[in-house]
Amino acid sequence: MSNTDQAKSEYLRTKVLTASPEELHLMLYDGAIKFAEEAKRALAEGRLEEAHHATTRAQNILLEMSAGLNRELEPALCGKLASLYNFIYRRLVEGNMKHEVSALDDALKILNYQRETWVMLMAKIVAQSRPTESAEKDGGDEPAERPSLSVSV
8 A cells, every 4th residue: 555545544544533423424415426336337338346346335335324223313314315325226236237327327416415414404404503692692601412313423
């Protein structure tokens, strides 16, 4: 492993170890999107082995996301997310097996939408966790209670 690769690996390791659960979930979306896009490019260029490798990595991330759902906390929502992850997974498999870029496009469209939604949810949580201006003016020193996501990641 080169020094550059080693530095990248150490940076990623530190980033993962210091990330919040919400940030880790975002990293999973980013990884799945990255590998699905790599697979799409490789498939379009006829590099089937590289496409297979990248698609398999994206599939593994989807399996982890599905396995990480806390079904006890919010069963209905987790059931819907599990179904969505399963659909994305199946489209990745179809794209890989049938060499269909359109199947990978379907998976990427949903992954990108879900990522955008997750980013908006994270921003909303941060905004809600800040003390309101009126509380600051009234001398309230206690920060607002931090809302949590209903799906454990």
